[in-house]
Amino acid sequence: MALAVTPIAASEAWSGGASLATGTVNTRLKEIQDYLNAAVNLSAATVEILGNLRMGNGKTIGWLADPGLGPSIYGDTASLIIRNATSAIQINNQASSAELLRLTNAGNLALGTAIVPSGGGVPVFVLGQASGNPTGLGSNTAGLFAKDVAGTCELFAVDEAGNVAQLSPHTPEMYVPDPGYVYPWSYKAQNEFLGLEIEVDMEGLVRAIEALSGKQLLYQRTFTPAMSWDTHQTALVARRDVEIDAWLDLPAPERAKRPRPIAYTPKPMPAWMTSRLPK
Numbered sequence: 001m002a003l004a005v006t007p008i009a010a011s012e013a014w015s016g017g018a019s020l021a022t023g024t025v026n027t028r029l030k031e032i033q034d035y036l037n038a039a040v041n042l043s044a045a046t047v048e049i050l051g052n053l054r055m056g057n058g059k060t061i062g063w064l065a066d067p068g069l070g071p072s073i074y075g076d077t078a079s080l081i082i083r084n085a086t087s088a089i090q091i092n093n094q095a096s097s098a099e100l101l102r103l104t105n106a107g108n109l110a111l112g113t114a115i116v117p118s119g120g121g122v123p124v125f126v127l128g129q130a131s132g133n134p135t136g137l138g139s140n141t142a143g144l145f146a147k148d149v150a151g152t153c154e155l156f157a158v159d160e161a162g163n164v165a166q167l168s169p170h171t172p173e174m175y176v177p178d179p180g181y182v183y184p185w186s187y188k189a190q191n192e193f194l195g196l197e198i199e200v201d202m203e204g205l206v207r208a209i210e211a212l213s214g215k216q217l218l219y220q221r222t223f224t225p226a227m228s229w230d231t232h233q234t235a236l237v238a239r240r241d242v243e244i245d246a247w248l249d250l251p252a253p254e255r256a257k258r259p260r261p262i263a264y265t266p267k268p269m270p271a272w273m274t275s276r277l278p279k
Contacts, residue, residue, distance in 0.1 A: 090114075098259055114261075118239060130151045133164050135192055149173060152270055162192035170272075174199040177272055181207070182220055184272060229273075233266035240264035 018073045084087055091101040099114045108116040112128030127146040133156075134145055142159045144167075155168040166188040177184035190197035206218045227235075243261040250258075 086138040092258065114243070115236075115239075118235065127155070133190075133192065134158055135162075137162075150270065152268060162194075163189060164192065167200070171270060172199060172201070172272070175201055177201070178204065179208075179275065182218075182276070229269040232264075237264050238264060 001232065018227045052059055088105065089103040090099055092099050099176060100112065102108075102110040102114050102116065104110075104116055106116075107123030108126065109123065110116050110126040110128070112130075113126060115128075116126055117124055130145045130147050133147070134211055134218070137143065137158065137160050140160065144159065145156050145158065146153050148154070149166070149171045152171050154166055154171060156164055156166050158164045166186075169188055170184065172184060172186045173188070184201070184203050187200040187202055188198070203218070209215075209216050240261060240263060244263065247255060247260050
């Protein structure tokens with residue numbers, strides 16, 4: 001299909017510096033926009049913009065995809081707004097199509113993973129599991145990352161000086177918790193420049209101080225678990241199966257743009273938790 005362009009008078013030509021908010025030029029642009037919306041399908045085309053694309057003009061709203069029709073990017077007087085339709089806003093890697101970031105309607109933000117919580121307690125920031133510790137942090141920076149510890153993904157912090165500390169410290173590696181401990185936890189840290197790692201048995205420390213001082217320092221109470229470990233793992237399998245089915249339902253060109261979701265393999269409950277389940 002050819003795009004018909006009607007010649008305009010020199011007085012209507014836009015020099016590039018004047019405002020397009022009013023006047024004949026704006027009318028012409030609106031006519032072209034209406035024509036494109038009605039007659040031209042640009043879904044398979046590449047549109048190249050040489051220069052700046054301005055979203056809005058400080059008085060009106062401009063958009064890429066009408067915000068009333070579904071996913072859109074548009075600007076108002078003070079903000080650039082990205083709005084999704086029913087699922088999530090995604091940013092994917094151009095080369096591998098792997099999902100890098102996902103922001104869901106519930107406000108969950110996932111970085112390096114597409115898996116977000118399915119229950120309550122949202123919004124939450126979720127990190128995909130890293131293959132190791134980050135190195136070479138830039139000046140005046142620190143970070144958070146997730147890493148496997150004995151089969152469980154744990155949360156870590158890293159600072160500019162190379163200190164890496166585990167923030168979700170309930171999977172000890174250097175010692176076996178005393179069977180009598182109610183809820184073992186550790187302080188674990190290492191330094192990338194010193195090549196040194198430490199782990200402190202925190203419940204053991206508290207118990208020892210209690211024994212020496214005669215003062216209770218550790219308190220506990222129970223509550224009804226939200227679900228069993230096996231039920232949770234089954235739900236993760238089902239959720240991934242839905243994602244795989246959705247991928248299979250895509251047209252072949254769309255499947256080629258994104259990797260097939262990997263089937264989820266259920267994880268066993270960590271041994272330290274298994275031994276402390278209610279009898």
